[in-house]
Amino acid sequence: MKTKRKSEFKTKLPKFIKKLNTFRFLNISLYALLGILLFLALFDSVKPEKLDAELFSVSDTTIYAPVTVEDKEATERRKQEAYDTVEDQYTLRRDYSDNRVDLASSIFDSITEVNREADEKQKEDQGPASGETQGGQVVISVDERYQNLSEKLTTDINEKLSKEVFIPLLNATPQELALARDAVVTTVNNVMGKEIPVEELSSAKEEVREELQYTPIRSEVLASSAEIGVFAVIPNYVFDPQGTDEKRQQAADSVQEVQIKQGQILVEENELISREVYRKLELVGLLNNTESYKPFTGLTMFVLLILSVVIFYFERRDRPSQKRNHALLIYALIFSLTIAMLKILSLFQQMDISYVGLIAPAAMGPMIIKLLLNERISIITSMIFAVCGSIIFNEGVTGTFNFTIGIYYLAGCLAGVLFLREHNMRTRILQTGLFIAMINIITIFALLLMRNGSYSNMEIGFYIGMAAVSGIVSSVLTIGILPFFETGFGILSTMRLIELSNPNHPLLRKILTETPGSYHHSVMVANLSDSACEAIGANGLLARVGAYYHDIGKTKRPRYFIENQMNIENPHNKLSPQLSRNIIFAHVSDGVDMLKKHKMPKEIIDIAEQHHGTSLLKFFYHKATEKSDQVFEEEFRYPGPKPQTKEIAIISIADSVEAAVRSLNNPTPEKIEKLVKGIISDKLQDGQLDECDLTLKELDIAAQTFCETLKGIFHSRIEYPELTKQKVKQA
Template sequence: MKSYRFLHIILYTLLSIVIFFTLYTNVRPETLDVKLLEISDQTIYAPNTYEDEVATVSKREEAYDNVQDVYTLRKEYSDNQVKLVTSIFDSILDVKEGKITKSDEEGDEGEKEASESLSLDEQVEVLKENLTPEIAEKISEEALKNLLTASVEDVELSKDAVVTAVNKVMNEEIPVEQLNKAKDNMAEDLQVSSLPTAVLNAATEIGRFAIIPNYIYDREATLEKRKQAADSVQPVQIKQGTIIVEENELISREVYRKLELVGLLKDKEPYKPFVGLAIMILLILGALVSYFERQDRPFEGKNKSLLLYCLIFAITIALMKIISLFQQIDYTHTGYIVPASMGAILVKLLLNERLAILTSIIFAICGSVIFNEGITGTFNFPVGIYYLIGCLAGILFLGKHNLRSKILQAGLFVALINIIVITSLLLIQNSTATNFEIGSYFVMAGVSGLSASVLTIGFMPFFETGFNILSTMKLIELSNPNHPLLRKILTEAPGTYHHSVMVANLSEAACEAIGANGLLARVGAYYHDIGKTKRPRYFIENQMHIDNPHDKLSPQLSKNIIINHATDGAEMLRKHKMPKEFIDIAEQHHGTSLLKFFYYKAKEKGDQLTEEEFRYPGPKPQTKEIAVISIADSVEAAVRSMANPSPEKIVKLVKSIISDRLQDGQLDQCDLTLKELDIVATTLCETLKGIFHSRIEYPEITKQKVKQA
């Protein structure tokens, strides 16, 4: 199944289905079987915030209707009425002074009669002809006669008095309902003048006529103000957690309408929450796909990693869902006991730290939805924050320390962080929880952290064995010198053991420098020459105070013994069920390189042979780590054989070996670049210079050498 090309698509689909059905019941709005005009048997709260459009429209209409009419003071009316009064008095003066005569109605040839020859009635008639019909109708003839018979000085004085009074009164607001009062005020102002009674009465009549309403209803301003009042009304909202109807209260039509609005009636199945959940799942899958599909690995590697991730995710989500069922016992804080950090720690240890951080965010989102029982919203944000910080704490605490003892310490650290987070949340929310409740929260937080570490330790062997995972923890355990195979090398081939340790140091430094897995290179190098334990004395590093057996063997036989250590080592590792990566290192660390010493020795004897007979069976190194171990293996052996290794000689030797490997095609099947090879060469040289540095001789040793000489 690991090599099935479309398995990852199936896994993504299954993962989305698991998330959907796990969260389905938690996002599905609660529906109630209530009927109109019945008594409610429970207190019903609004599950979310909704806009009440009907109430909003009603409130806006009310605001529109409550706006009073807008009136505007028309100041230009004052000027117009002053001009009107002035024109009336000017017409009177003109008639009195003969500037206006009787109209020639018989024709142009008739002469105009002088005003002095006109009678009073005729003057009134002439005056009315020069005034507008409205003025002539409103002002009595008696008033006109009084002014026409008065002296010019009195008319002038009355004119000024009326103009002043009209101007004063008209500059104030005069609504229609206060018109008579304004006219009375104008008449009172004229009473202070010293005009004759007849003239004063006539002037008062003209002044009262001139006073008109100047505080006028403004239709456009009124409409604009009403519109602004309606627009300023905020939408009426039924806030989340608002009580719609209390227990034993009648479900009126208004209450029933609100229940229908918030989607609590059974006859109305909402679809928006499910669409929103589907979109959220797509976003989660998008993040996971962007991680897994960008990895430059074959389908087998992707499928294995994704399958492992899906199992860890499903186990963690299942734990959340099972524990959430206990919310039904009216205890809404059971989410604090969920060991959510277990999933994040497992992902960190078995897969990748970046993926573990992403998983922490996903767990926080899912947990805040799963544990939403007893709250008025869909998301229980305190629980989400609690899970997120707890998961991140476990990931960051482990760092590069992946020993099993560190997992337990990480659980204790997560428990401490959980308690701190709960304390923070309680203080932020200004909670009134009792001491018993706070104590129970702290106990659950501690249990959550400890159970996460225990479950992690329990699940690790199953995942490592079932998926054949070479985790960092497993590598560290395999690097233990007390491992049976390492003990075998140390006791049966001590020279090979020391050589392997040196190669491990060189390989780890070089791999770390180019971004490869340094720990894998180190531990793999410990086992790369395990095959030499089958015939240890045939390898020069183990020949202490004995003759070289190869001196008595033919080159072909010696070649077979040397070459077989690679295949023998791979077979021994398979027998002990060691990781495949170690088996590949043992098989490939010599590639198909040529055993030059025995090849040329055979050529000197005149044997008819080919280079292929004296080459390792391979295959060539397939990964960066194996290629680096291959180079480090040759470099360490070559430098050890040098009499006086100086820094210059070491640099020259390292570059020569790498160049020889390139020309021989031994690095063709791994993805090492020339730039990375240059970094490897530099790192190997620096490490070797530190190992083979020059030392001063102690005086006793110097004296002993002189004495011997």
């Protein structure tokens, strides 16, 4: 089932518009103009700002960063600072303890070995020796033993430990050496088991002396042993170069890159442009033109994306080119008007008027588009206006998006589109404006609460006021601008149809006063047509208004039509069938002339002209055949044309159904249903519905609707007792 499109209901177009619609490349030209307009409107909002700022000068304005970029120099500086702040790392070398314990033990082992070798040599040597003698034996001197010991020890030990340290140990007994060795090894192991930084080495050595002073050996042996123990203790908590480098590198790597955020203040008004500020200005591209092509390329891609959506909608194959151009021209004008209005309001933003975009009546465009075109394209346009508005009102920061305005416009536009109904009177449009205002206020409150900011009562009142004005002005502008489009483009809108349905219209008053029977018939046909058209998805309002005027031609000769013959003789009884035929046929042409004279919409004129199609005037045709055999059926057929639209076809059926049902003596539901189906069948067989796009299924739905409506009109009524008594008395 096809649905109606408001864009298809057009009155007689002005010559200029009609000629423009036939232009072959009109659609391409309009797409190009839309793209250029959109590009120019958004150009200032994405154009990189170029400053004539000098180093060490005073800025005359507050400068914001137009883009987000990484400040590599600042990032490296922070990484170096993090690297340098990490202190040297130290580690406890436990292997040092084992080594120094082994060293101390080796020294005592060497002393023991030297003493043992000296004793063995004395036993083997029977002759006089160079050493001293005692009791006839050769005694190896301490100096010789020290000489042998120094050969066994390393140079470092010989340098650090003097001869006086080893002499008491070389003269000590094996038991004393063993006791001294165990004491030194144990003490060194205990002390070296703790962390010994360089700065605490002296206290560690002192700790060795304190622990060894209680060893039960001679004092001179104890002193020498303590010196070996002190020598064995070294710092074991030492600098770790690898660990230090790892820690410093981790600290440097943990530093996040320094970014200059989009919208960040680079320099305040009346602030000095220092070398650092100047470097940042250059970094964000405010002092050069090297990358100025990027925003323009992005804007071009964005405009092409929007145009592709519009082109996809309008360039459908099921839409004739002339109707497409007509709808596209209307859309382009509304779109351009709304964008221009947003752009003009954005200029006040430079005057430091906070959130001036909130007062913009952005919902006006989608509302007019819905009224003149349809709901789908109006929803698409609402999304486009929301995105464009967020760029236009970007608070002076080029290339940014004002998401607050974007969400605000989207909510308001969609509210206007969805709240409007198909049959919209001016009061309904004003109600829609109030609804938009309410949605705007709710949206603003929601956004402010999500920001979790602090706002004064004056600020909140300011926001509420602008939101309310935006919604109300949108509806007022819609009502004010709509007639210009209806007149200029010959659009038969819902508003125009409602105006034509007013009983005070001159033609309706004429048919009511001069032909009351025809007026009643027209109202009945209007009710039938409206309900049937709504049931099949056609324009019920157009059918209703068209039915009001379809028999306006009968006002020229009212008494020649049976519904207007009240207590008078039928004048056709005295006329020939041919003359009666001409009078009946004339009501169609007379009606068309009267409607054209009053500059009625073409759709209404078409209904008056086509509602009889080429149907046969059966009564007078049969009357003529009774008088003569030389009668042709074509002579008694209406000139047509046949109904071209669903609405006219439904009115044609309703016209016949109403007249036929009115002629029934006792209309019952069964009789009505049989009559309706019979009339529809006759029109199908006669070919009267061949040129409209009504389907058999839609005809069946229309028939059911006719029956239901007629059953409600011709329902049975009870007879009141008082009226019954009066009738009995009168009898």
